[in-house]
Amino acid sequence: MSTTSTPSTFDLRPELKDRHRRMWALGDYAAVADQVIPALGRVVADATGASPGHRVLDVAAGSGNASLPAARAGADVVALDLTPELLTIGERAAADEGLAITWRQGDAESLPFQDAEFDAVMSCVGVMFAPDHQRCAEEMLRVLRPGGTLTLASWTPEGFVGQMFAAMKPYVPAPPAGFQPPPLWGTEAHVRGLLGDRVEDVHATRARLPVGAFADAGQFLDFFRARYGPTVAAYAGLAQTPDRAAALDADLLALARDHDLGGGRMEWEYLLVTARRR
């Protein structure tokens, strides 16, 4: 993995970014990607039109949930993420399959690439977690060549993951000034506003990801308490207040039960946006 970056990469609120990096390294996010949402990575890689000769940037790639299928389709993929621990896991998985992906630590708010370097830019429930949405949108469009495609999958505010963040909100410290709520990226009007007239052929579709990884709500809670960075961090902050931790347990269990379609099966709603850079 390359850890070199342009000098500006970590100028943007480095303490906040360091906190985010440490949060995403908590637990075992790669297990979430591999066991819970691998199908979403394939959806994003397919919608991107990843194919041989295509130079694709995966922003906030994590352990490569979308990068790996894009590389399997023959694309020349660069996977960028804030969290080197996740890139290292992806790098190992790619090596096991003989896939040549470039793994690069960096910040979605200041991409360490030249203008118009990529044929396609994609992000699978990734860029939505960077604080400054407008800045990220401008950066993704800057590095995309005219005529190139942008593909974004983001959890909607109304869907299961959006509701999970809403449920955790009373239990975690307020976000710092300027931090925009991630599920806003799951709102079509917000994304259209961010992309503005720099894109054409914009398509936005709400879809539901089938999730069959859990037998019941309790298994979901155990898995997310142990493995999903934001949830692990929320519970770590409640270590001295067991009553509040128990209340969060109850709220998350109730949410998971509400979304249980039978036998633990769930559907997690996301917004898929594709757009072409003018």
Ligand SMILES: C[S@@+](CC[C@H](N)C(=O)[O-])C[C@H]1O[C@@H](n2cnc3c(N)ncnc32)[C@H](O)[C@@H]1O
């Ligand atoms: C929910 S994970 C998604 C990872 C991957 N795209 C997937 O589909 O599994 C969110 C990712 O966003 C990354 N991230 C958060 N803030 C970021 C930033 N400012 N720049 C780049 N990556 C960031 C985290 O490190 C984490 O890997």
